[in-house]
Each structure stands twice: as C-alpha cells, then as structure tokens.
Amino acid sequence: MKFSIKHEIKGRIRVHLHQNRMSFEQADTLLYYLTNNQYVTNAKVFERTADAAIYFVGDRENIIEALRKFAYENVDVPAAVLETSGRGLNNTYQRKMVEKVVYRYARRILLPYPVRAVYTTAMSLKYIYKGVKTLLKGKIEVPVLDATAIGVSVIRNDIATADSIMFLLGIGELLEEWTHKKSVDDLARTMSLNTGSVWMLSDGKEVQVSSNDIKEGDCVVVHMGTIIPFDGEVYDGEAMVNQASITGESMPVRRVKDNYVYAGTVVEEGEITIKVKKVGGTSQYEKIVGMIEETEKLKSASESKASHIADKLVPYTLGGTALTYLLTRNVTKALSVLMVDFSCALKLAMPITVLSAIREASLHNVTVKGGKFLEAVSEADTIVFDKTGTLTKAKPTVVDVVSFCDETPDELLRIAACLEEHFPHSMAKAVVEAAKQKSLEHEEMHSKVDYVVAHGISSYIDNRKAVIGSYHFVFEDEKCIVPEDKKEQFENISDEYSRLYLAIQGELAAVILIEDPLRDEAEAVVNSLRKSGISKVVMMTGDSDRIAKNIAEKVGVDVYYSEVLPADKAAFVEKERSEGRKVIMIGDGINDSPALSAANVGIAISDGAEIAREIADITVGSDDLYQIVTLKMLSDALMKRIKKNYRTIVGFNSGLILCGVTGILAPTTSALLHNASTLAISLKSMESFLD
Missing domain, CATH: 2.70.150.10 (Calcium-transporting ATPase, cytoplasmic transduction domain A)
Structure with missing residues (x-):
C-alpha cells in the first residue's frame, strides 16, 4: 500500500493513503487490520480524507512495515464487523443535519413570504396533530406544549417564530435520535458475539x-x-x-x-x-x-425521573401562560411563558448524558449494558472481589507437576490439559497453556466430561475414572486417597502455590502447582476505590485459607472469606443488600455468576467465563484493574453532570420566563434562547466526562 506520513510524534503517526476515495468497507478493513496489530494501541481511519491516525508502542518501523504490507484483499474481516461498523449511520445523520440547515436558510432566501407562510402552516399540522392526539388520550404532556406554542404562533401570523420553534425541535429530535442510535449500536457491537x-x-x-x-x-x-x-x-x-x-x-x-x-x-x-x-x-x-x-435496560432512574418530571411540568407551563394572560391581559407576555418550558431540555439532555457516558466507558474498554448500572456504581458503598483472575493476574502459570504414580509429570500434564481444555477458567487455561508450551499433544482420549461448578471435572480415560479439581472435590466429594507410600511426599508439597489435584481410579495421580500472582495494581486500586467512596472491600475465594489470607493482607481488603462455594458468594451479597448496602460484585468464573446476578451491579472480567460476561451488567478488560476505578470516576461524573443539568435547565428557563412576563424579552427571543439553550446543554452533555 502506498502512503505518505502527514504528521508524527512519539507514539502517534498520521498517514495519508494514496487512493482517490475510500469506501466505508475499505476504512473498516484498514481499521480492523491496524487494531489487530500487536504494536497498535488505538487507531482511527477517516474515509473522507483517506487518512489514518495510529497510536502505537515500540519502534515506528513496525508500523511503517505493517502499512507497506497492507492490502485490502488480503485482510479477512468478519462480516459482522463490516456490516455493523456505524460509519454508514454517522454519514446518514451528518447528511440529514446539513440538509436540514441548508433547506431552512434556502427557503428563507429563495421563497417569498406568502409561500413560506403556507409551507410553515402545513408543517405545523404535524406537531398540532401530535398534541391533539396526546390530549385525546387524556394526557397533557410535551407534545401538547409544542403544539400550543406552534399553533398560537401560526394563529397570530408570527410565522418566523413558528418556523424557528419547529426548526430547533427538528434539530433536537435529529440530534437525540443520532446520539441514541449511535450509542445503542456501539453498545450492541460490544455485546455482540465474538467467538474465536x-x-x-x-x-x-x-x-x-x-x-x-x-x-x-x-x-x-x-x-x-x-x-x-x-x-x-x-x-x-x-x-x-x-x-x-x-x-x-x-x-x-x-x-x-x-x-x-x-x-x-x-x-x-x-x-x-x-x-x-x-x-x-x-x-x-x-x-x-x-x-x-425494547427493554428499559438503558434507562437510569435519573432518565426516568427527568422524563416523568418533564411531562408533569407541562400542565404548570400551560397554567402559567393562562395565569399571566389573566393578570396582565397581555398576549405577548403570556406567549413568553408558553414559548419556554423545562420539558424539552430535560427530555433531551438527560438521555444524551447517560448514553454519552456509556459510549465513553467503551473507549476505556468497559462495556456497560445500561445507564442504571452507572448510577448504581456511583451509589455503591460495598465491593466484593473474587480472587482468582480478578485480584490476581488473569493468566496464572503452572510451576510444577508433582507425580504420585508411575506416570511422568509430562504425561500427567497432558491428561490434565485434555480434561481442562473444554472449560473457561483461568486455572484450566494455565494447564492447557503449559501443555502447549511443552508441545504435549492431547487429542480427545476421554469420554464425555462432567463439570461440577467450583469443584472440578470428572471423566473416563481408557475406562479409568479421572477427576481433576479442588481438594474438596477430589478428596471429600470423590473420596479419593493418597497412596500410602506417597503421604510424606504429599505433606511436604510447597504451600506457596495454588493447587489442582488429579486423581485416577480413586488415587491421587498428580498435584499441579499453579502460580497465581497478585496484580501489581491491586492494592492501589483498592485504595483508590476507598477514596472514591467505597467503605467496605471484601474478597471471596474458593482457594485455601492460607493463600486467601496472604492475598488479603497484601491487597488490604477489610474482610476475606476462603473456601467458599458459589452459593456462599451469592448469599453474602444478598445479606449485604438486605442490610441496606449497595453492592458491586466483581468476578470472572462460572462460580461467580450467582453473586454477579445477586449484586446491585455485577462486573465481569472480559476474558473470564462467557456466562459471567452474559450475566454481568458491566464488563471490564482483563489487562488492568484501574478500569474499575475509571468506571467509578465516570459514574460519579455522570451523576454530577445530571445534577448540574437540572440546575442549569431550571435556572436558565426560570430566568427566561421572568424576563418574558416582565416584558424584557419578546416571545420570539424567548423561544430562540430556550431552544438554543436546550441544544447547547445537550451538546455540552456529549462532552467527555474524564478530561
């Protein structure tokens, strides 16, 4: 691929591809190619200019070489990536926005006033119809207010005001629809299946x-x-x-x-x-x-409250209009009240604020399935961590395989990998990876495997029963024993590592020692969460008390529980909630699923079990626990912005009503300022929360 470098600084390069035009499909193909490069941390492709901005680590020559080798026809992009990229959506709404502005000013310049008056009157019928339809349902809501404002302006032959109101309402509706659809599509893409x-x-x-x-x-x-x-x-x-x-x-x-x-x-x-x-x-x-x-999952309590308040305020706005006319007998002052209401800004700004927060979360590798979960994170005072794969590193490693039978450690590792490869747990992945590194082939050599949640796996190999899992599962549930001549060896196994026990035909065959080191950032994350308002930090694990205590002391949790079952985790969460605490549960395994479901907010680690991600309300990346701190900061910032929006909307619009009643502002000016402020607040709501 031929290209030229337009600009570069350390860790970032902007290039221009030498082609006449770039299609959406080509842009998505290039983006897919770049983001799957091991040196690229982030990339943006601009199809209109055929440019690409690439953020990377390491030597710039790696990026240059990757671009030289790039060819559209050589990149195998999943169909779903191309079909749901969102580029077409953005292009459609950008065109609609431009067309709406161009058509409005073209009418004002090119059409004579009588034609504009007829056109505006005809367009007003749509809003008046919606208002009448709402009234016939026995409701006095925002469409009634819009219809009244537009209808009265048309009756008074104030065509300019009616046209301005409809134009700003149309821009607002288009902006809300675009933002909502973009946010929903972004969320759906992140939630969509990505099975390798x-x-x-x-x-x-x-x-x-x-x-x-x-x-x-x-x-x-x-x-x-x-x-x-x-x-x-x-x-x-x-x-x-x-x-x-x-x-x-x-x-x-x-x-x-x-x-x-x-x-x-x-x-x-x-x-x-x-x-x-x-x-x-x-x-x-x-x-x-x-x-x-179709569901209300995206609705936070603040959004629902805003929508409810918006509709409730409509009768008061209409009543205020009537009262102003009765007291002043001045139609102009009465219309100044009618032209200003709190409803539009509340109904438009709040959903946009929440959806913008969800979209920003996705930029930090955090998937949020609805606004109410961000609100719940902001209100939370208790956080419960699973240990393995959450507080500890997502990729534990096998340190040693201790044989307790005639088989070699490599053969026992091969058997263990064959059993474990079917199941999504970090310990199982460690076993499979260890076998892979030793080039131990483990083709299917067992019958159907049975997985016992939070315990282990049972199957038959060459008509011999094989089980692998926790101490509780192997020795207490399955009643396996340690060979008599190996008991001293068993007692002397290092206490430093986590263990998986493999037994064949009721006798211990191997103990697999797995290093599950604490994440470097774990202690700092816990401290940061405390500073952000979390008052109780808990760790729960199915591991032994010895290992759990060691991790708990290093991390600095308030309390820890060891050797717990999935039901125990869920019961603890439910107990905390019954005492009035707002609980966040963070986990990555199948055994965490009941607790994730029971919590006010369930957060899953992205490379954990698929069922955990499915049940969880939020998913964070596996590479850095600081994303949880970012999530808390984002949630708190969201609630602050919502409260600020409430104050701004009420304060500004109250001022407009006061200026209208006292005759300082004309109805047209009030309407213009009201609608302009609604759009301004909405656009402000789309800004980044964490800059």
Missing part, C-alpha cells in the same frame, strides 16, 4: 476449529458455561440455556434434541451438540439491538 474458536464434532471426536470454518449443517459441541456460537437445532444432549440476551427471560430454559437455540445464549448447565442453521451475518447483532431498544 469452537468445538466441532468430526468423526465422533471434538476438534477445535475457527468459527469462520463452520458451515451450515456442521455439528458444534457447546459445553457448560460457554456461549452458543450459532443459531441451530439441538442434535444431542440436554442443557439449561440462559436466553436473557435474546428473549429477556430471567430463568434458563431446558433445551433437548430438536429444540432450537440462538446464537449469543449461554449454556448454564449440561452440554449440547447443535446442528448449525445460520452462520455469520448480523442476526445476533440485530437481536441485541432489538433487545436493547
């Missing part, structure tokens, strides 16, 4: 393949705790499926052979094999958009 690999059933064996290789009619195995990657029919197995992301159902539904399942839903219990009916495309994306549009 799946387990395909081939010749009776499970084979891990790229999701892009799946075709209609293929059979895919979906294990407990993972997302169903495609629409299809159940071919084999039985499972309880959480369909909340598609249907809004709060309880999981049972799915058996011949039942239909949807992409994006999650297997909570059991395991199923599905015959794929649909692959690729935007079906999942569209379903999520529909779900967001």
Whole structure:
C-alpha cells in the first residue's frame, strides 16, 4: 500500500493513503487490520480524507512495515464487523443535519413570504396533530406544549417564530435520535458475539476449529458455561440455556434434541451438540439491538425521573401562560411563558448524558449494558472481589507437576490439559497453556466430561475414572486417597502455590502447582476505590485459607472469606443488600455468576467465563484493574453532570420566563434562547466526562 506520513510524534503517526476515495468497507478493513496489530494501541481511519491516525508502542518501523504490507484483499474481516461498523449511520445523520440547515436558510432566501407562510402552516399540522392526539388520550404532556406554542404562533401570523420553534425541535429530535442510535449500536457491537474458536464434532471426536470454518449443517459441541456460537437445532444432549440476551427471560430454559437455540445464549448447565442453521451475518447483532431498544435496560432512574418530571411540568407551563394572560391581559407576555418550558431540555439532555457516558466507558474498554448500572456504581458503598483472575493476574502459570504414580509429570500434564481444555477458567487455561508450551499433544482420549461448578471435572480415560479439581472435590466429594507410600511426599508439597489435584481410579495421580500472582495494581486500586467512596472491600475465594489470607493482607481488603462455594458468594451479597448496602460484585468464573446476578451491579472480567460476561451488567478488560476505578470516576461524573443539568435547565428557563412576563424579552427571543439553550446543554452533555 502506498502512503505518505502527514504528521508524527512519539507514539502517534498520521498517514495519508494514496487512493482517490475510500469506501466505508475499505476504512473498516484498514481499521480492523491496524487494531489487530500487536504494536497498535488505538487507531482511527477517516474515509473522507483517506487518512489514518495510529497510536502505537515500540519502534515506528513496525508500523511503517505493517502499512507497506497492507492490502485490502488480503485482510479477512468478519462480516459482522463490516456490516455493523456505524460509519454508514454517522454519514446518514451528518447528511440529514446539513440538509436540514441548508433547506431552512434556502427557503428563507429563495421563497417569498406568502409561500413560506403556507409551507410553515402545513408543517405545523404535524406537531398540532401530535398534541391533539396526546390530549385525546387524556394526557397533557410535551407534545401538547409544542403544539400550543406552534399553533398560537401560526394563529397570530408570527410565522418566523413558528418556523424557528419547529426548526430547533427538528434539530433536537435529529440530534437525540443520532446520539441514541449511535450509542445503542456501539453498545450492541460490544455485546455482540465474538467467538474465536469452537468445538466441532468430526468423526465422533471434538476438534477445535475457527468459527469462520463452520458451515451450515456442521455439528458444534457447546459445553457448560460457554456461549452458543450459532443459531441451530439441538442434535444431542440436554442443557439449561440462559436466553436473557435474546428473549429477556430471567430463568434458563431446558433445551433437548430438536429444540432450537440462538446464537449469543449461554449454556448454564449440561452440554449440547447443535446442528448449525445460520452462520455469520448480523442476526445476533440485530437481536441485541432489538433487545436493547425494547427493554428499559438503558434507562437510569435519573432518565426516568427527568422524563416523568418533564411531562408533569407541562400542565404548570400551560397554567402559567393562562395565569399571566389573566393578570396582565397581555398576549405577548403570556406567549413568553408558553414559548419556554423545562420539558424539552430535560427530555433531551438527560438521555444524551447517560448514553454519552456509556459510549465513553467503551473507549476505556468497559462495556456497560445500561445507564442504571452507572448510577448504581456511583451509589455503591460495598465491593466484593473474587480472587482468582480478578485480584490476581488473569493468566496464572503452572510451576510444577508433582507425580504420585508411575506416570511422568509430562504425561500427567497432558491428561490434565485434555480434561481442562473444554472449560473457561483461568486455572484450566494455565494447564492447557503449559501443555502447549511443552508441545504435549492431547487429542480427545476421554469420554464425555462432567463439570461440577467450583469443584472440578470428572471423566473416563481408557475406562479409568479421572477427576481433576479442588481438594474438596477430589478428596471429600470423590473420596479419593493418597497412596500410602506417597503421604510424606504429599505433606511436604510447597504451600506457596495454588493447587489442582488429579486423581485416577480413586488415587491421587498428580498435584499441579499453579502460580497465581497478585496484580501489581491491586492494592492501589483498592485504595483508590476507598477514596472514591467505597467503605467496605471484601474478597471471596474458593482457594485455601492460607493463600486467601496472604492475598488479603497484601491487597488490604477489610474482610476475606476462603473456601467458599458459589452459593456462599451469592448469599453474602444478598445479606449485604438486605442490610441496606449497595453492592458491586466483581468476578470472572462460572462460580461467580450467582453473586454477579445477586449484586446491585455485577462486573465481569472480559476474558473470564462467557456466562459471567452474559450475566454481568458491566464488563471490564482483563489487562488492568484501574478500569474499575475509571468506571467509578465516570459514574460519579455522570451523576454530577445530571445534577448540574437540572440546575442549569431550571435556572436558565426560570430566568427566561421572568424576563418574558416582565416584558424584557419578546416571545420570539424567548423561544430562540430556550431552544438554543436546550441544544447547547445537550451538546455540552456529549462532552467527555474524564478530561
């Protein structure tokens, strides 16, 4: 690809691609290519100018070389990325805004007054119809106020005022629609399915393949705790499926052979094999958009309150207009009250404020599923952390495999990886990664595996029962034993590391020692959260008391609980809430799901179990816990802006009404200032919260 460098500073370079024009698809392709480069931290592509701004780490030559090698035809971009990028949406609304402004001033310049008067009167009928329709429903709400203001202006032959009101209302509606749709689309894209690999059933064996290789009619195995990657029919197995992301159902539904399942839903219990009916495309994306549009998830209490207050204020505005006329017998002063109301600004600015906050959160790698969750984060006083993969690093590593049988450590690691590779937990990933680094091939050599949440895995290998998991699961639930001649060796295992126990035929075969180091930023994050208003910090883990105590002391939590089960975490959260505390729960595993659901706000780590991300209200990136602090700061800033908006709207519009009643401002001026202030507040609400 030919390009030239327009500008560069350390860590940032802006280039211009040598091509006549850039299509939306080409822009999205280049953006996808850049953002998937290991050296690129962020990138923006401007299709109108064929420019790209690239933020990077390391040597600039890595970026230059990547651009030299770039060719549109060589980049395999998922169809959903191209179809839901949002570039077309932005272009459409930008064109609508320009057209609206151009048409208005073209009419004023080119059309004679009588023609403009007829046109304005005809356009006013739409608003008057909405107002009458609202009245016939027995409601006195914002459409009634708009209809009255426009209707009275037309009757008084004040065509300029009526035209100005409709123009500003139209701009406001377009701006709100654009912002809302953009925010919903951004949110839906982040929530959309992004499955890298799946387990395909081939010749009776499970084979891990790229999701892009799946075709209609293929059979895919979906294990407990993972997302169903495609629409299809159940071919084999039985499972309880959480369909909340598609249907809004709060309880999981049972799915058996011949039942239909949807992409994006999650297997909570059991395991199923599905015959794929649909692959690729935007079906999942569209379903999520529909779900967001149809539910009240995006509505925070502040938004609902603003909308409610806006409608409640309409009768008072109409009453104030009538009272002003009765007291002054001055139509102009009465109209000054009518032209100004609090409703427009409240109804427009508040949703835009919340949706802008959601969009800004996404820029910090934080996905928020609704405004009410930001509000809940702001109000929270208690935070509960899971330990593994949350306070500790997201990628624990295997330090050693201690053999308690005749098999070699590598062979035991191979067996463990074969069992663990199906399940989304950081410890399981550590085992699989360790086997991969040693080039230990572990093709399917076991029968169907059973996963016991927060405990372990059970299966059969060569007709021998194999279990792997926690001490409680292996020795207490499964009644496995340590070989007599190995008990001293077992007692002398290092206490420094977390452990996974592998037993075959009821006897301990191996202890896998896993290093699960504390995140570097964990202590600082906890301190920052306290300073931001969190009064109680709790850590809960299924790990041993010895390891839990060590982590708790380093992090500085107020209280910790060890060797807890999923039900224990959920019960603790519910107990705290019953005592009047506002609780945030942060976790990454299947075992955290009940507590995530029970909390006021559930926050999942992005590379954790898919069911945790599905159930959680907010998802944060796995690379930096400071995103939680950023989320708290953003939530607090959102609530401050909402309160400031209330004060500004009430104060400014009250001043306009006072100036109108006293004759300082004419109705046309009041209407202009009122609508201009509404747009100004709305545009101000779209500004960054954390700059």
